[in-house]
Amino acid sequence: MNALTPPQYARTYRYDEIDREFLQERIAEFRGQVERRLAGELTEDEFKPLRLMNGLYLQLHAYMLRVAIPYGLLNSAQLRQLGKIARRWDRGFGHFTTRQNIQFNWTKLEDVPAMLEALAEVDMHAIQTSGNCIRNTTTDEYAGASPDEVVDPRVYAEILRQWSTLHPEFTWLPRKFKIAITGAPHDRVAAQVHDVGVLAKRNERGEVGFEVHAGGGLGRTPIIARKLRDWVPEAEFLAYMEAVLRVYNALGQRDNIYKARIKILVRDLGDEFTQMVEREYERMPRDKYRLDPEIVAAIAAHFAPPPFAALDDQPLPEDPEFRQWAEASVRAHKKPGYASVTISLKPIGGIPGDASAEQMEAVADLAERHSFGEIRVTHVQNLVLPHVRQEDLHALWQGLRAAGLATPNIGLISDIIACPGMDYCALATARSIPIAQRISERFASLDRQHDIGECFINISGCINACGHHHVAHIGILGVDKRGEEVYQITLGGSATNDAAIGELIGPAFSYDAVVDAVETLITTYIAHRAAGERFIDTYRRIGVMPFKDALYAPA
Amino acid sequence: MPLLEDGRLRPDDWTHVEDEAPLPEGPAIVSLARLRAEAASLAGRNAPLGVALPPETQPEEIAPFLDRLALIAVKMPKSKDGRAFTQIRALREHHGFAGEIRAAGHILPDQYAMLLRCGVTTVEVPEGTKPETWARSRDTIRIAYQAAQGADRPLSLLRRKLELA
Numbered sequence: 020m021n022a023l024t025p026p027q028y029a030r031t032y033r034y035d036e037i038d039r040e041f042l043q044e045r046i047a048e049f050r051g052q053v054e055r056r057l058a059g060e061l062t063e064d065e066f067k068p069l070r071l072m073n074g075l076y077l078q079l080h081a082y083m084l085r086v087a088i089p090y091g092l093l094n095s096a097q098l099r100q101l102g103k104i105a106r107r108w109d110r111g112f113g114h115f116t117t118r119q120n121i122q123f124n125w126t127k128l129e130d131v132p133a134m135l136e137a138l139a140e141v142d143m144h145a146i147q148t149s150g151n152c153i154r155n156t157t158t159d160e161y162a163g164a165s166p167d168e169v170v171d172p173r174v175y176a177e178i179l180r181q182w183s184t185l186h187p188e189f190t191w192l193p194r195k196f197k198i199a200i201t202g203a204p205h206d207r208v209a210a211q212v213h214d215v216g217v218l219a220k221r222n223e224r225g226e227v228g229f230e231v232h233a234g235g236g237l238g239r240t241p242i243i244a245r246k247l248r249d250w251v252p253e254a255e256f257l258a259y260m261e262a263v264l265r266v267y268n269a270l271g272q273r274d275n276i277y278k279a280r281i282k283i284l285v286r287d288l289g290d291e292f293t294q295m296v297e298r299e300y301e302r303m304p305r306d307k308y309r310l311d312p313e314i315v316a317a318i319a320a321h322f323a324p325p326p327f328a329a330l331d332d333q334p335l336p337e338d339p340e341f342r343q344w345a346e347a348s349v350r351a352h353k354k355p356g357y358a359s360v361t362i363s364l365k366p367i368g369g370i371p372g373d374a375s376a377e378q379m380e381a382v383a384d385l386a387e388r389h390s391f392g393e394i395r396v397t398h399v400q401n402l403v404l405p406h407v408r409q410e411d412l413h414a415l416w417q418g419l420r421a422a423g424l425a426t427p428n429i430g431l432i433s434d435i436i437a438c439p440g441m442d443y444c445a446l447a448t449a450r451s452i453p454i455a456q457r458i459s460e461r462f463a464s465l466d467r468q469h470d471i472g473e474c475f476i477n478i479s480g481c482i483n484a485c486g487h488h489h490v491a492h493i494g495i496l497g498v499d500k501r502g503e504e505v506y507q508i509t510l511g512g513s514a515t516n517d518a519a520i521g522e523l524i525g526p527a528f529s530y531d532a533v534v535d536a537v538e539t540l541i542t543t544y545i546a547h548r549a550a551g552e553r554f555i556d557t558y559r560r561i562g563v564m565p566f567k568d569a570l571y572a573p574a
Numbered sequence: 575m576p577l578l579e580d581g582r583l584r585p586d587d588w589t590h591v592e593d594e595a596p597l598p599e600g601p602a603i604v605s606l607a608r609l610r611a612e613a614a615s616l617a618g619r620n621a622p623l624g625v626a627l628p629p630e631t632q633p634e635e636i637a638p639f640l641d642r643l644a645l646i647a648v649k650m651p652k653s654k655d656g657r658a659f660t661q662i663r664a665l666r667e668h669h670g671f672a673g674e675i676r677a678a679g680h681i682l683p684d685q686y687a688m689l690l691r692c693g694v695t696t697v698e699v700p701e702g703t704k705p706e707t708w709a710r711s712r713d714t715i716r717i718a719y720q721a722a723q724g725a726d727r728p729l730s731l732l733r734r735k736l737e738l739a
């Protein structure tokens with residue numbers, strides 16, 4: 020076994036010869052496109068969508084390469100290779116994103132082919148991580164491990180990945196298209212704010228089917244998705260997806276990029292959209308698009324459970340510091356004696372989602388030792404080791420601590436989502452990373468964070484809402500007001516089953532004042548909370564007024 | 575304008591006819607408005623008839639005329655505007671149209687393979703185009719992961735080798 024061989028039991032989709040051949044052909048195609056661009060056969064305008072569909076963005080200071088991590092699943096060999104790429108061709112860091120991908124922010128154009136080759140060595144690529152096509156499908160970071168799971172969403176996420184790869188009809192859509200799928204009743208994928216959100220479930224006979232929502236999204240027009248159908252049988256899954264995409268590709272707006280997402284079409288057509296999808300679905304030659312149970316079984320074999328040992332649940336060691344970390348980071352597993360562990364990429368004062376090459380290597384090692392070599396990327400920009408023996412948790416914690424990865428703040432106020440903002444992004448109207456850093460420093464005391472309890476703060480550096488501020492308990496949006504960065508605050512958003520768009524609380528705060536404003540919100544919550552209430556619960560019970568009064572009361 | 579079929583240039587016998595202009599003797603492509611207005615007299619002609627389908631028009635709208643049409647020309651106003659892909663697929667799949675489907679407008683060689691997989695026959699390309707670029711682009715990726723038009727069999731495996739001509 021060499022460094023590039025995935026560990027035996029890591030359940031990532033394993034490429035076969037055809038998949039590898041495809042990847043090599045795709046790299047050859049991109050190399051040809053670069054050559055034609057350099058020879059002047061392609062204009063920059065023509066080249067742009069082609070490079071975007073290979074993950075290459077032009078940012079404020081450099082190119083950025085966005086690498087696909089299919090539905091957030093990695094094996095240790097892949098993570099180690101990402102570390103190597105970060106060290107060799109970036110500045111020693113990679114940035115994990117809310118779409119469960121990784122970005123290299125300091126890419127040189129001439130290095131891209133070599134980076135793509137290095138990715139291909141571990142069956143990875145940057146295909147369709149940008150552009151107006153079907154993007155990386157996201158799913159539950161606890162897939163295959165969570166006690167509440169009804170259907171393993173990885174199987175269908177992989178089927179969607181294959182189906183959408185270079186789809187001949189849906190590669191030149193009006194706008195990008197993002198699908199999220201979950202197989203647990205508790206929605207951990209924000210299904211209702213995606214272009215298509217899928218809830219995989221079972222009927223009374225145990226058969227798999229899908230509840231399909233469409234037309235959700237954030238950006239400048241946040242919208243909760245519309246439910247199209249309660250039940251699409253497994254065999255018809257791809258047919259139904261085709262029908263949704265066909266209606267969108269034919270009718271989605273193309274003259275205004277702010278109105279081109281499917282959410283606008285669904286909002287404008289309402290039930291008529293659902294009817295159009297149904298009509299298309301009814302008249303399709305469905306045999307042709309039928310998802311054969313044999314294919315499902317063949318894909319499912321890639322995600323078979325690893326060889327779990329027969330264990331009993333264990334009490335945790337008494338070490339208080341370890342206990343504090345475990346309380347935040349350790350989650351119940353469906354197998355007795357096992358747990359899932361979330362690794363925080365949010366050190367106090369750090370850049371949310373950043374990991375150094377050394378940290379990636381350390382996590383790869385720890386995953387091999389403790390989690391069958393498997394790692395997940397979460398949509399809150401953290402990592403997960405899905406299958407850890409409870410008896411190994413203390414040793415794992417020490418290993419993480421040595422790598423600077425044991426901040427016990429998962430789900431707490433410093434577990435912030437922040438977009439790149441003005442530090443990297445050409446579209447930004449304000450900084451967002453430094454706001455995250457300052458809030459995290461203000462609440463640096465972990466005892467205090469644990470006392471405050473679950474609270475999600477999300478920050479975007481412009482109206483495009485990459486930081487998901489609309490669906491945060493406390494959302495922060497940086498805007499430009501006559502040349503000054505100011506920050507609007509929204510309260511009460513949620514990205515889970517009770518999906519909601521946060522409410523704007525009042526006039527914006529200056530760069531200097533915004534952290535104080537967050538602190539005021541928190542002290543108001545503490546003053547009003549009833550026993551066991553989280554920030555969002557108190558907010559829902561008492562409403563916006565007490566928070567407003569506290570923020571805008573005359574001094 | 576040069577015409578591409580099977581990755582090679584070939585002569586074009588068709589003429590695009592302006593709405594006010596008299597019809598030529600040979601094969602003619604007319605606008606949708608003219609097709610509608612002059613359906614009866616156009617049907618009486620002895621030469622093949624084609625129509626230009628605008629990007630915003632759903633193929634259903636020309637369904638009544640399909641048995642009289644030998645060619646449908648779809649248009650991509652910009653290479654990023656992919657509505658034609660769905661029109662072409664619908665013409666083949668829903669309407670069983672077996673004549674020539676021609677793509678015109680701003681099209682990149684990189685889109686050729688996908689157009690073919692949706693069911694296109696010919697592409698109008700700019701003067702001076704190198705057909706080799708189109709042929710190479712078509713042949714670069716020989717693997718497809720999903721069902722499409724053309725020589726496809728029902729989806730028996732999620733992936734298969736492309737069997738394009």
Ligand code: HEM
Nearest residue numbers: 116117118236237238239280438439443444446483484485
């Ligand atoms: C710096 C480079 C980036 C640029 C230029 C950029 C640009 C954009 C734009 C223009 C939109 C709005 C699209 C629309 O509404 O149609 C958007 C949305 C979005 N971006 Fe980014 N983005 C960047 C980085 C990121 C990063 C780093 C993340 C993840 C951390 C991200 C995740 C998202 C998400 C989740 C949306 C969502 C909203 C939705 O899907 O409705 N983006 N981005």
Ligand code: SF4
Nearest residue numbers: 438444447480481485
């Ligand atoms: S929200 Fe705006 S500033 Fe932030 S990454 Fe997206 S486009 Fe850039």
